[in-house]
Amino acid sequence: MSEISRRDFLKTAATYTAAASFFSAGALDLRANPLGMPIGCQTWPVRKMIEQDFPGTIKVLADAGFQMIELCSPVGYADNGFAGLAKYKGGELRKILGDAGVGCVSSHFGIDELRKDQQAAIAWAKDVGLTQMLVPSLDGPKDPTMDDIKRAADEYNKMGEQAAKAGIQQGLHNENFELSTVDGKRTYDVLFSLLDPKLVKFQFQVSTISRGYDAAEYFTKYPGRFISMHVQGWSAETKKIVPVGQGSLDWKKIFAAAKTGGIKNYFVEMDLEMMKASVPYLRNLQV
Numbered sequence: 001m002s003e004i005s006r007r008d009f010l011k012t013a014a015t016y017t018a019a020a021s022f023f024s025a026g027a028l029d030l031r032a033n034p035l036g037m038p039i040g041c042q043t044w045p046v047r048k049m050i051e052q053d054f055p056g057t058i059k060v061l062a063d064a065g066f067q068m069i070e071l072c073s074p075v076g077y078a079d080n081g082f083a084g085l086a087k088y089k090g091g092e093l094r095k096i097l098g099d100a101g102v103g104c105v106s107s108h109f110g111i112d113e114l115r116k117d118q119q120a121a122i123a124w125a126k127d128v129g130l131t132q133m134l135v136p137s138l139d140g141p142k143d144p145t146m147d148d149i150k151r152a153a154d155e156y157n158k159m160g161e162q163a164a165k166a167g168i169q170q171g172l173h174n175e176n177f178e179l180s181t182v183d184g185k186r187t188y189d190v191l192f193s194l195l196d197p198k199l200v201k202f203q204f205q206v207s208t209i210s211r212g213y214d215a216a217e218y219f220t221k222y223p224g225r226f227i228s229m230h231v232q233g234w235s236a237e238t239k240k241i242v243p244v245g246q247g248s249l250d251w252k253k254i255f256a257a258a259k260t261g262g263i264k265n266y267f268v269e270m271d272l273e274m275m276k277a278s279v280p281y282l283r284n285l286q287v
Helices: 013-024 044-052 054-063 083-087 090-100 111-128 146-165 187-194 206-211 215-221 251-261 272-284
Strands: 040-042 068-072 103-108 132-135 169-172 200-205 226-231 233-235 240-242 265-268
Touching: 040 044, 044 054, 044 083, 044 272, 054 090, 068 265, 090 103, 090 111, 103 111, 103 265, 111 132, 111 146, 132 226, 146 169, 146 187, 146 200, 169 226, 200 206, 200 215, 206 226, 206 233, 215 226, 215 251, 226 251, 265 272
Parallel strands: 040 068, 040 265, 068 103, 103 132, 132 169, 169 200, 200 226, 226 265
Antiparallel strands: 233 240
C-alpha cells in the first residue's frame, strides 16, 4: 500500500446489514461524485489512529466526508496498527461502521497470511461482510524470471479460486514485485496474461504514475479487469503526491477510463490532511 462486478456477492446477508445501516445514515449522495461511487479511503494512512481508537477514527473519516473505507487485516497487518480489530466480532465492526454512516466491502491481506491460512482469512472476511480481498503484492523476487512470475500467478489463481468458492473476489494491488520487469516487459502486464480474469481482479495504485504507470491507459488497455483503485493526486512539476484535484492528473479522464476498466469503488490513500482536502473536489466531480 506504501484498490468485479463483485457481482452477486453483495447479496450476502451480512452485506445487506451493513448496507442498510449505511444508507439509512444518509451518508451517500450520488448527485455528483465520479461515476456515482461513494467517496472512499484506505485506512492505512490512519493506522496509528486506528491502533488507539478504531470507532473514533472511523468517525473522523466519516466527518471528513468519506462514505466507504477499505480495511487492513488484523492478522496480516498486526504490526501496523490493525491487530486491535481482532477483538471485534463481525457484527460489532459492522455496527461501528454503520453507526458512523460508513460502508466497507474490501480489505487488504498479506500474501503470507493467505499462504499460511487462507481459510481463516476468508472466515474473517465473511464475518465482517466483505466481498473483496486484496493483497498489496505477490512478493516475488526483485528481478524475476518468467518462471518466477508464472509460479506466483499460478499460486494466486488457486487462492482466487478458493475465495470465489466463498463468494469473495480476490484482487491484486500493484507494488514492488508487480513494478519489476522481465525479458523487457513489465511484470504487471505479464500478470494480466497469466491471472484468471474471473478469479483475480486488479486494484490500481494511481501514484505509480511516478514510475510511468498511467491509470487511464491501463483501464483502457485491460477492460473489465479492474475492481478498484487507490487514489492520489500527483504533481508532475514537483514529483510529489498532492490532494486529488490538485497537480497534473486529468481526473475526468481517469474516472471515465475507470468505468471501462470495471472499477466498482475507489479509495483515497494519502496522509489524513491531504485525504480531507481531496473530498470537496471528488464530491463535485462529474464524469
